[in-house]
Amino acid sequence: MNVDSLLMRMFGRPRGLLGRLGGFIMAHTKGTFTPWVIERLGIDPGERVLEVGFGPGIALRRLAEATPAAFIAGIDSSQEMVEQAASRNAKAIAQGRIDLRLGSAERLPFDDESFDKVLSINSLQVWPDAGAGLREMRRVLRTGGGLALGFTAHSRQSSAGLVEKLSAADFAEVRLIEMKQGFCVLAKALP
Numbered sequence: 017m018n019v020d021s022l023l024m025r026m027f028g029r030p031r032g033l034l035g036r037l038g039g040f041i042m043a044h045t046k047g048t049f050t051p052w053v054i055e056r057l058g059i060d061p062g063e064r065v066l067e068v069g070f071g072p073g074i075a076l077r078r079l080a081e082a083t084p085a086a087f088i089a090g091i092d093s094s095q096e097m098v099e100q101a102a103s104r105n106a107k108a109i110a111q112g113r114i115d116l117r118l119g120s121a122e123r124l125p126f127d128d129e130s131f132d133k134v135l136s137i138n139s140l141q142v143w144p145d146a147g148a149g150l151r152e153m154r155r156v157l158r159t160g161g162g163l164a165l166g167f168t169a170h171s172r173q174s175s176a177g178l179v180e181k182l183s184a185a186d187f188a189e190v191r192l193i194e195m196k197q198g199f200c201v202l203a204k205a206l207p
């Protein structure tokens with residue numbers, strides 16, 4: 017196995033023992049980056065929030081514990097990550113505040129305009145079709161709703177071209193914010 021497929025098995029599409037290890041590493045190495053992205057997105061009381069590619073579920077836990085979101089949904093294409101995130105967020109799931117799905121960004125199993133905010137951290141760079149995933153995120157966001165895409169420095173995602181991709185998926189007011197650990201792109205869903 018070469019380095020690229022090893023990294024993909026651990027982090028991009030976590031599977032098996034390597035995927036379990038990848039989940040553990042992802043859960044313990046982000047530092048303040050995830051809270052920083054959530055803070056930039058800004059969640060208002062009672063809002064419905066979706067995270068795409070939630071991995072081990074650290075952002076989901078932060079959303080449930082430190083924001084006034086009423087409901088948080090998550091989708092990830094890795095069974096291993098769904099299990100790790102479910103065990104990490106068991107209480108909020110039991111209370112009906114978090115709902116986790118196994119599935120892909122390119123076909124979100126949610127109604128049109130059913131979320132106020134959508135976020136994704138270190139995930140879009142491994143989607144088979146990023147354009148389709150962004151269009152799906154726009155579809156499930158209410159008009160005027162907010163999007164945040166976060167990427168740490170080791171994600172291998174460049175900020176170049178992201179504004180154009182977001183505009184093509186009907187997002188507007190795109191803003192790039194950088195910090196030492198990585199960057200975040202914020203945008204609003206156009207009518």
Ligand SMILES: C[S@@+](CC[C@H](N)C(=O)[O-])C[C@H]1O[C@@H](n2cnc3c(N)ncnc32)[C@H](O)[C@@H]1O
Pocket residue numbers: 027028029030042043068069070071072073074091092093094097119120121122136137138139142143144
């Ligand atoms: C590098 S991990 C990041 C996980 C988490 N967001 C974090 O920051 O710790 C990428 C995640 O995206 C998920 N993923 C990859 N392709 C996906 C797709 N097409 N749709 C949904 N999730 C996907 C992977 O299963 C993995 O959990």
